[in-house]
Amino acid sequence: MTQIEGTFNRLANPSRYIALAGLVLPWLAGATILLFLAGLYLAFFVAPEDYQQGHTVKIMFIHVPFAWIAMMGYMVIAVASIGSLVWRHPMADVAAKTAAPIGACFTFLALVTGSLWGKPMWGTYWVWDARLTSVLLLLFLYLGLMALWQAIDEPSRAGRAAAILALVGSVNIPVIKFSVDWWNTLHQPTSVMRVDGPAIHPSILIPLLVMATAFTCLFFVLHFTAMRTEILRRRVQVLRLTQVDAAGRRTGAHT
Amino acid sequence: MSFLPSLGQHAGFIWAAYGVATLVLGALIWWIHFDARRQRQLLADLEAMGIRRRSARNAASKSATGGKAQSP
Numbered sequence: 001m002t003q004i005e006g007t008f009n010r011l012a013n014p015s016r017y018i019a020l021a022g023l024v025l026p027w028l029a030g031a032t033i034l035l036f037l038a039g040l041y042l043a044f045f046v047a048p049e050d051y052q053q054g055h056t057v058k059i060m061f062i063h064v065p066f067a068w069i070a071m072m073g074y075m076v077i078a079v080a081s082i083g084s085l086v087w088r089h090p091m092a093d094v095a096a097k098t099a100a101p102i103g104a105c106f107t108f109l110a111l112v113t114g115s116l117w118g119k120p121m122w123g124t125y126w127v128w129d130a131r132l133t134s135v136l137l138l139l140f141l142y143l144g145l146m147a148l149w150q151a152i153d154e155p156s157r158a159g160r161a162a163a164i165l166a167l168v169g170s171v172n173i174p175v176i177k178f179s180v181d182w183w184n185t186l187h188q189p190t191s192v193m194r195v196d197g198p199a200i201h202p203s204i205l206i207p208l209l210v211m212a213t214a215f216t217c218l219f220f221v222l223h224f225t226a227m228r229t230e231i232l233r234r235r236v237q238v239l240r241l242t243q244v245d246a247a248g249r250r251t252g253a254h255t
Numbered sequence: 256m257s258f259l260p261s262l263g264q265h266a267g268f269i270w271a272a273y274g275v276a277t278l279v280l281g282a283l284i285w286w287i288h289f290d291a292r293r294q295r296q297l298l299a300d301l302e303a304m305g306i307r308r309r310s311a312r313n314a315a316s317k318s319a320t321g322g323k324a325q326s327p
Contacts, residue, residue, distance in 0.1 A: 044260050045260060054263055054265065055263040055266070058269050059269055059272045062273065062276050066276075105279055105280070105283045109275065109280070112279075113272040116275075222284065225287050225288075225291055226291075229287070229294050233294050235298055236298050236301065238308060239306045242306055243304075
């Protein structure tokens, strides 16, 4: 346990993190591009039409990954929030803060692409059912976290307040996941992550999984980059305070 | 356009979904890249003015004195 904590602490050192991100990011970005090329080729030139939905099934190749990553992004924030509240580690704050705008974009895209899929299939862009409403609530949670970070200047105070909100809001994640089982909805039930295995034919499932992996890699490329930038932003703030402090001391010495 | 597959009567919805996704993700990638460049530049400018973090100053003085410098 101590060894795991030691490894975690070493990785959570901001300077070590920046060095490690510099090594990992080019490879992860390269893998992301290759996965997108493969996924888009499979989605548009290999995957057949669905027997019920026709060509609109192609929207699934982006809509489902957006929805998965919208939830995954929030789980990243929830886990980081535990790190922030329990260990008071600034890197946990950095991870939580930087995941919010990325998760918000993926949630927004899940809602928009879902609407654009819903209109030809259900005959409507929107219904106030449990799945759609709980995902909209997720978007508001992301926006609320971003607003909270902006509203409080002192990073550690902002981190604690945002961590509490994030953990309270995490109750929405199982609601999103199980909403199609608990309530009547136009939304189709779970068809990939099922106890009895996926209900989708491999010719459509494989492009979906490749696209989901590509979007997951993209999420982490953006998140790791944004975390590195946030560390630099905090260093800039410290240096500016040092600059103001030094200028104040010089002025005091002259008077 | 001939290399693109025919997407039937709902092609507009499919292209709109992929178009919005490209626009939003493109904007997100640009913003994160721009923000990273801006913060790197700000940090470089401050360091060029001789303003350094305490740990960076300690490391610099340590290497200058052959590792004999003490932390304040």
